[in-house]
Amino acid sequence: MRFVLLVAMTAIFSIQASNSIAQPPLPEWRLSQNNPNPFCNKSTAPDIGYALAQPSFVALNVWSPDTTYVVRSILNMYQSAGSYMVRWDGRDNSGELVTQGDYPYSLTAYEEEGGPILFEDMLVASVRCEPTSNEAATWGRIKSLFK
Secondary structure, eight states: OHHHHHHHHHHHHHHHHHHHOOOOOOOOOEEOOOBSSSBOTTTOOOEEEEEESSOEEEEEEEEOTTSSSEEEEEEEEEEOSEEEEEEOOSBOTTSOBOOSEEEEEEEEEESSTTSOEEEEEEEEEEEOOOOOHHHHHHHHHHHHHTO
């Protein structure tokens, strides 16, 4: 009699478990626009969101406005599938604030470091800052010397 009762409880448990387990959907490949955009790197740092559809070696780079060189390497690592958010502090690889301009940033995902590309996308972050009153006064004095 104990044996029959145990089998019945196991069967009920397995039915409930199979009906209640839902697999979360896998994320799609995505690179999101930085927020805020434009931003002033003297006072704010934009968040950059991205999603990986499968485990990948990820490179996230900020490029010079003419895309001839990498200004800042933000990520260069292996990551699991999922959604992520990183913050760019508006600085280059040497720690200096970048000048105003439009800086493309790219996300490249590889099967393995140096392997085939799984996903690649590029967007643009705009750095715009109003000059401070001291900076404006200094520029005004400099301009007056050349009149």
